[in-house]
Amino acid sequence: MTASTPRVAIVGTGVIGAMAAWQLAARGAQVLAFDSYGRGHDRGASAGESRIFRTVYKEGASYVPLLRRAQQLWRELETASGRSLLTLCGGLTIGAPDEPDLQAVRRCAEQAGLPHQVFDSTTAAQHFPQHRLDPGEIALHDPDAGVLRPEPSVQGALEAAERSGARLFTYHQVDDLTETAAGWRLSTGGTTYDVDHVVLTPGPWAGRLAPLAAVPVQARLITACWFAARDVAAHRPDRLPVAIRRHPEAGFSCFPVLDGVAVKIVPHHLGWPDLDDPGDLPRSASPQFARAASAAVARLLPGLVPEPVRISTYAEGFTPDEHPVVGALPGTANATVLTGFSGHGFKLAPVFGQIAADLVLHGRTGHDIDGLAPDRFTPHRSATRN
Numbered sequence: 359m360t361a362s363t364p365r366v367a368i369v370g371t372g373v374i375g376a377m378a379a380w381q382l383a384a385r386g387a388q389v390l391a392f393d394s395y396g397r398g399h400d401r402g403a404s405a406g407e408s409r410i411f412r413t414v415y416k417e418g419a420s421y422v423p424l425l426r427r428a429q430q431l432w433r434e435l436e437t438a439s440g441r442s443l444l445t446l447c448g449g450l451t452i453g454a455p456d457e458p459d460l461q462a463v464r465r466c467a468e469q470a471g472l473p474h475q476v477f478d479s480t481t482a483a484q485h486f487p488q489h490r491l492d493p494g495e496i497a498l499h500d501p502d503a504g505v506l507r508p509e510p511s512v513q514g515a516l517e518a519a520e521r522s523g524a525r526l527f528t529y530h531q532v533d534d535l536t537e538t539a540a541g542w543r544l545s546t547g548g549t550t551y552d553v554d555h556v557v558l559t560p561g562p563w564a565g566r567l568a569p570l571a572a573v574p575v576q577a578r579l580i581t582a583c584w585f586a587a588r589d590v591a592a593h594r595p596d597r598l599p600v601a602i603r604r605h606p607e608a609g610f611s612c613f614p615v616l617d618g619v620a621v622k623i624v625p626h627h628l629g630w631p632d633l634d635d636p637g638d639l640p641r642s643a644s645p646q647f648a649r650a651a652s653a654a655v656a657r658l659l660p661g662l663v664p665e666p667v668r669i670s671t672y673a674e675g676f677t678p679d680e681h682p683v684v685g686a687l688p689g690t691a692n693a694t695v696l697t698g699f700s701g702h703g704f705k706l707a708p709v710f711g712q713i714a715a716d717l718v719l720h721g722r723t724g725h726d727i728d729g730l731a732p733d734r735f736t737p738h739r740s741a742t743r744n
């Protein structure tokens with residue numbers, strides 16, 4: 359092991375760890391990547407057929423440079439993996455004009471000078487009849503939005519990493535991590551590995567890793583439901599953009615038909631309950647949940663049969679401010695953490711993979727990640743900021 363080819367262990371190969379492995383291996387690091395489960399598995403945050411990519415970002419205009427770079431890297435990964443991963447079908451945010459998300463996307467579009475179009479309820483009904491809008495509601499259209507394919511994205515990034523020499527250890531849970539004089543020692547299933555640097559990307563399992571004890575990440579349950587389209591052609595990506603729907607009776611993300619059958623919705627208004635541990639993830643939803651999701655579909659998506667044909671559950675890690683934790687791990691040397699992506703990290707994953715590689719190889723990055731610092735929740739740091 360030499361300073362120019364550091365040996366780096368990645369703990370967790372969901373989408374964030376997979377992208378870090380791809381970027382680090384491409385830049386010459388010796389990568390050992392560990393995961394408790396298989397490539398693209400469905401127990402964490404990085405599976406479920408589809409993810410929204412959007413550029414007009416309700417979470418703030420500060421993300422726009424990261425989103426632009428992420429979009430370029432998604433195209434690079436498509437080339438590197440030979441897979442189609444991102445379809446730019448446009449995106450809608452729908453709701454009342456004074457609804458906070460509608461105000462936030464308008465503010466972002468104006469601050470960052472992003473192309474967008476606002477439809478009133480009448481013109482929205484002409485262009486997007488799949489959605490039922492109430493009088494007075496609006497739809498903001500983001501042309502630089504679309505749909506990502508999570509499982510092939512994770513698998514494509516890991517394969518690209520392996521082609522650059524990374525070693526992948528699936529079904530290897532890292533049980534222990536100890537800082538040493540020269541780097542870190544980790545153990546999995548009774549075998550130990552010594553490395554120069556660790557990249558911790560455990561998603562909702564952050565609370566189980568001892569070095570992350572001070573990083574506040576809460577695991578939560580997110581449920582996705584698929585509803586059969588009466589007219590499948592009208593609900594494919596060439597006619598149905600991705601959408602975020604806000605309404606007094608319901609709220610959900612909405613994804614076009616990708617399986618030839620059904621539109622996926624991820625209800626927001628039914629809550630994303632805390633999980634004591636991601637291992638407690640229930641593998642389906644209650645009849646009450648299914649009925650409430652059906653009611654939202656019957657009210658707002660008239661072209662769907664309002665009873666789910668499929669339901670899946672996932673675990674995601676949330677921070678108190680719902681922005682991820684990205685940076686050097688305080689109080690340690692040679693450890694980088696990227697976790698707590700709080701329900702919106704997938705689209706950004708390739709740029710965070712690049713940031714992980716920058717931090718490991720150079721100790722800094724040209725991307726603006728000041729607002730994501732791991733110590734931002736500690737009292738002394740807040741006092742300094744105030």
Ligand SMILES: Cc1cc2nc3c(=O)[nH]c(=O)nc-3n(C[C@H](O)[C@H](O)[C@H](O)COP(=O)(O)OP(=O)(O)OC[C@H]3O[C@@H](n4cnc5c(N)ncnc54)[C@H](O)[C@@H]3O)c2cc1C
Pocket residue numbers: 369370371372373374375392393394395401402403404405406408409410411530531532533559560561562563564567580581582611624672673674696697698699700701702703704705706
């Ligand atoms: C249903 C749902 C819908 C979403 N929709 C969107 C969307 O439309 N757009 C968007 O941008 N984002 C969306 N998100 C958020 C996004 O998908 C996540 O932020 C992102 O996938 C987080 O990836 P991750 O790698 O941090 O976590 P994960 O994918 O959970 O990966 C963590 C990995 O670490 C492994 N691991 C943990 N501990 C250990 C250990 N000790 N040893 C070995 N391995 C370990 C786990 O097995 C797991 O594979 C959504 C999330 C969910 C759940």
